[in-house]
Amino acid sequence: MINLQPYQNPQYFILLLIALLPLMIGLYRGQRWHFYESLVSLLFLFFIFDAEKTSQGLALIAYTIIQTLIVKSYCSYRNNPRFQNNFWVFALAIVLSILQLVIVKLTPLFAAGNDSIIGFLGISYLTFKTVGMIMEIRDGAIKEFNLGKFLHFLLFFPTISSGPIDRYRRFIKDYDNVPSQEKYIGLIGKGLHNIFLGFLYKFLLGFLFGKMWLPQIQQLALAQRHTAPLGISIYLLGYMYCYSMYLFFDFAGYSLFATGVSYLMGIETPVNFNRPFAAHNLKEFWNRWHMTLSFWFRDYIYMRFVFWAMKNKVLKSRIAMANVGYLLLFLTMGIWHGETWYYIIYGLFHAVVLIMTDAWLRFKKRHRQHIPSNRFTKYFAIFMTFNTVCLSFLIFSGFLDTLWFK
Incomplete structure (x- = not known):
């Protein structure tokens, strides 16, 4: 049987091109066929959740119905002049929206080795979309609910499994309009550029780092774990760099496919990566790495917590509030990846380094006349940031758990 999971083999891309060709001709001629777009989305969703993944498909259907009712109900509530903007109604909508995801994430804690029967590929990214909508409805940025547009936004197949995470208003602006022929x-x-670059990243470089070299380096590192202190050897460093490169090329390749296909459909899905390893510090890194996820966490968790804390005067110091916000943000991000110790440490590691980065930037601003700034210092900052990130990815990989405890 041909594997038609998203962006896994050439057959998928051939079938995708055939399916998109009528849509592309229509867009070139100044027409957007929403009905045909919906048919294509349903077809490729069927490919994702057919055969042994039928249960996931049924979970997706149930999830879609529930999220539709939640978002529609909350939008109706906010638009009804008889009701006030009650925080607890908003909180209930958020809790109900994330409940299925929370159950899926917590299931392995209570049923080791088992996946939740209500989970499916992409549940996190769909939940981020609906939670973002609920927050923007509360803010008054989204004032009406359109069932067709909501479903197309939620189930947009190029990005359904792993993002990038789009925003409803940005997506609908593209969905409602047809780009000029020149555009x-x-x-x-x-x-096409993104798709071909995605092939280079995912199927060549990702394959070399992840499938050919990483298993060999892993075996060498494990072989020396009893002879090197804490298993720290040259092979462990090799594993750290190799895994980091694999993680980047595999995920960036997938994201290039998702944005590339979106562009062919006339939807300018936001990019996810922008030369992250050229960042001068960790804050800049998170403005370049998995950008739609980091911006989502920044806008909907970090910023809202800081504004709430300032409004309620939880702490007198803005710096202290920002630091607590970092800890909350990255602890949440770590737990979202999983409830194991290395994901939590990964999140806390980034929070602590970001707190240190902010402190350094404040110090540098106050003493900029005494701190050199030249080509060497810039490259040194990139070098230090790159190695800090790679160390965090080593923690994230879970390899240290195998190396030390198994």
Whole structure:
């Protein structure tokens, strides 16, 4: 049987191109066929959740119905002049929206080795979309609920499994409009460029780092764990760098496919990576790495917590509130990845380094006349940031758990 999971083999791309060709012709001629777009989305969703993943498909259907009712109900509540903007109604909508995801994430704690029967591929990213909508409805940025647009936004198949995470208002702006012929030709060029670059990243470089070299280096590192203190050897460093490169090329390749296909459909899905390993510090890194996720966590968790804390005067110091916000943000992000110790340490590691980064930037601003700034210091900052990130990815990989405890 041909594997038609998203972006896994050439057959998927051939079938995808055939399915998108009528849509592309329509967009080139100035027409957007929403009904046909929906049919294509349903077709490729069927490919994702067919055969042994039928149970996941049924979970997705149930999830979609529940989320539709939650978002529609909350939007109706906010638009009804008889009701006030009650915080607890908003909180209930958020809790109900994330409840299925929370159950899926916590299931392994109570049933080791088992996946939740209500889980499916992409549940996290769909939940981020609906939670973002509920928050923007509360803010008054989204004032009406349209069932067709909501479903198309939620189930947009190029990004359903692993993002990038789009925002409803940005997506609908593209969905409601047809790009000019000149602009669409440019989108086709960008889309094909991203797809071919995605092949280079995911199927060549990702394969080399992740499938060929990483298993060999892993075995060498494990072989020396009893002879090197704490198993720290040159092979462990090799594993750290190799895994970091694999993680980047595999995920960035997938994201390039998702944005490339979106462009062919006339939807300018936000990019996810922007030369992250050229960042000068960890704060800049998170503005370049998995950008739609980091911006989502920043806007909907960090910023809202800081504003709430300032409004309620939880702490007198803005710096202290920002630091607590970092801890909350990255602890949440770590737990979202999983409830194991290394994901939690990964999150706390980033929080602590970001707190230190902010402190350094404040110190540097106050003493900039005494601190050199030249080409060497810039490259040194990139070098230090790169190695800090790679160390965090080593923690994230879970390999240290195998190396030390198993």
